[in-house]
Amino acid sequence: xxxxxxxxxxxxxxxxxxxxxxxxxxxxxxxxxxxxxxxxxxxxxxxxxxxxxxxxxxxxxxxxxxxxxxxxxxxxxxxxxxxxxxxxxxxxxxxxxxxxxxxxxxxxxx
Amino acid sequence: xxxxxxxxxxxxxxxxxxxxxxxxxxxxxxxxxxxxxxxxxxxxxxxxxxxxxxxxxxxxxxxxxxxxxxxxxxxxxxxxxxxxxxxxxxxxxxxxxxxxxxxxxxxxxxxxxxxxxxxxxxxxxxxxxxxxxxxxxxxxxxxxxxxxxxxxxxxxxxxxxxxxxxxxxxxxxxxxxxxxxxxxxxxxxxxxxxxxxxxxxxxxxxxxxxxxxxxxxxxx
Numbered sequence: 152x153x154x155x156x157x158x159x160x161x162x163x164x165x166x167x168x169x170x171x172x173x174x175x176x177x178x179x180x181x182x183x184x185x186x187x188x189x190x191x192x193x194x195x196x197x198x199x200x201x202x203x204x205x206x207x208x209x210x211x212x213x214x215x216x217x218x219x220x221x222x223x224x225x226x227x228x229x230x231x232x233x234x235x236x237x238x239x240x241x242x243x244x245x246x247x248x249x250x251x252x253x254x255x256x257x258x259x260x261x
Numbered sequence: 262x263x264x265x266x267x268x269x270x271x272x273x274x275x276x277x278x279x280x281x282x283x284x285x286x287x288x289x290x291x292x293x294x295x296x297x298x299x300x301x302x303x304x305x306x307x308x309x310x311x312x313x314x315x316x317x318x319x320x321x322x323x324x325x326x327x328x329x330x331x332x333x334x335x336x337x338x339x340x341x342x343x344x345x346x347x348x349x350x351x352x353x354x355x356x357x358x359x360x361x362x363x364x365x366x367x368x369x370x371x372x373x374x375x376x377x378x379x380x381x382x383x384x385x386x387x388x389x390x391x392x393x394x395x396x397x398x399x400x401x402x403x404x405x406x407x408x409x410x411x412x413x414x415x416x417x418x419x420x421x422x423x424x425x426x427x428x429x430x431x432x433x434x435x436x437x438x439x440x441x442x443x444x445x446x447x448x449x450x451x452x453x454x455x456x457x458x459x460x461x462x463x464x465x466x467x468x469x470x471x472x473x474x475x476x477x478x479x480x481x
Binding site for chain 1: 383448
């Protein structure tokens, strides 16, 4: 819930720069490893949007995969989980480069 | 109209964390953020190692808790500067809470700032406080599946302290498998095995912290 309050802070800041009557859609990017549950985000969005310009807006959650880079062959790849093994050369000498993000991508408004 | 926002939800926290980080760097104070489930033994670990730390460096502690000051009183009994932050139900510390209490310390007299986060394996992992690194305290009593269930926490940490190893004979946890699961997520993580109750393994942990303090003092 406190995360959604921060999301609303960013939404309100953003729409105050434009002449927005109503927000129709908010798109979030949520990493597979972000520890955030999409269902609870949707629920909190519904509750907090009541009586605001976001009421009735659609919340789109784009899940981004766990992504790694191989330090041996330099290839980037996605993985379902840990350990991060490079599918190209099989190396375990890898680093995670994506999958923990939680960001507001865009707002569709009128 | 389509408004491109591209703003991370944690961006404002990270700005304040960077400010805290500069503050620690100016005073060459090493800051460590301690995470772990309720009951994993975070405060007990601090109590058990603070005597050893005090012989070599000047530690101070920030205690995060939902609503009591019990942990701070326990630490204060060991004669180190300590400040309690009550999150009033909030499940994690954030950078702003740390920024607010830092002026209450004389950082020029602090070599090591230990920040004990609220007992929780989820949210604290996502909130940078401006620390140099995170440490997870994980106890044998919690079972072996914590790394698989909360990978983010183990990804973000530089070290894991496996506590309550004296309970191994009474539990189904296989220590080698647990360590392998942790290293599968984070191959570079440092692992300590301790029993605070029996005072085992604590010197390795304390010596490592002291070496990290010295490293920072030489590099800043």
